[in-house]
Amino acid sequence: MPYNEAMLIIGHRGAAGLAPENTLESLRAGLEADADMLEFDVRLTSDNIPILSHDSKLHGLRVGYTSFADLKNAGEVVTLESVLNEFFGRVLLNIEYKPSAGIDTIYTLIAKKYIKRPSDWNNLLFSSFHVLPLLRLRKLSTDINLALLHSVNPFAFVTYQRKLQLAAVGWHRLHVNRLAIEIAQKSDIFSYVYTVNRPQAAKILERRGIDAVVTDYPNKLANKF
Numbered sequence: 001m002p003y004n005e006a007m008l009i010i011g012h013r014g015a016a017g018l019a020p021e022n023t024l025e026s027l028r029a030g031l032e033a034d035a036d037m038l039e040f041d042v043r044l045t046s047d048n049i050p051i052l053s054h055d056s057k058l059h060g061l062r063v064g065y066t067s068f069a070d071l072k073n074a075g076e077v078v079t080l081e082s083v084l085n086e087f088f089g090r091v092l093l094n095i096e097y098k099p100s101a102g103i104d105t106i107y108t109l110i111a112k113k114y115i116k117r118p119s120d121w122n123n124l125l126f127s128s129f130h131v132l133p134l135l136r137l138r139k140l141s142t143d144i145n146l147a148l149l150h151s152v153n154p155f156a157f158v159t160y161q162r163k164l165q166l167a168a169v170g171w172h173r174l175h176v177n178r179l180a181i182e183i184a185q186k187s188d189i190f191s192y193v194y195t196v197n198r199p200q201a202a203k204i205l206e207r208r209g210i211d212a213v214v215t216d217y218p219n220k221l222a223n224k225f
Contacts, residue, residue, distance in 0.1 A: 007225040008212035011035035017216030022052035034222035039094035044102045050080035088114050094125045103133035107140050118143040154180040181209045
């Protein structure tokens, strides 16, 4: 993970405040706004096609129980492959995997098509609230950068760090804890907080030692730190 003196800016679902979330348009907006990293959500269709979707339903259909073709017939669908084709190697990408199973499909796609040398994994961060897919990724590769997301308990990463060898930890902005930050720093774990849209709040987090913030409006925060 990159360690800068300045706080890094992560575009949330691309740049959800500037364009429809989890779309190529939103990712492009985040890149144009000088985000240091672009975060987006990935789920698998019933026929194992990785697509971008935060919710379990897309266009009123349950993603995990619907084929890619049927989802596409219902509306716009962005595949992970199309995102990687356009953005891999241009900007850091944070792939938040929503389900608790099925991560092998995504690993295989990326490893076969985009990874030519171990250092290529440094273009990506795999994040999840679920421990199981992260454990599976760690078994598949020692080179992958993993991030455990936290909704409430800011210390959960401590329990799993030995097995996961985390590169990063993500905390909700309402549950950032001074001691947890210190533990992450001593463990050389990159820390970020979601979702932060006010520059004043970002500056406070920077002073507390946070490495990056996730924001819907990277245009408001980029180049401010």
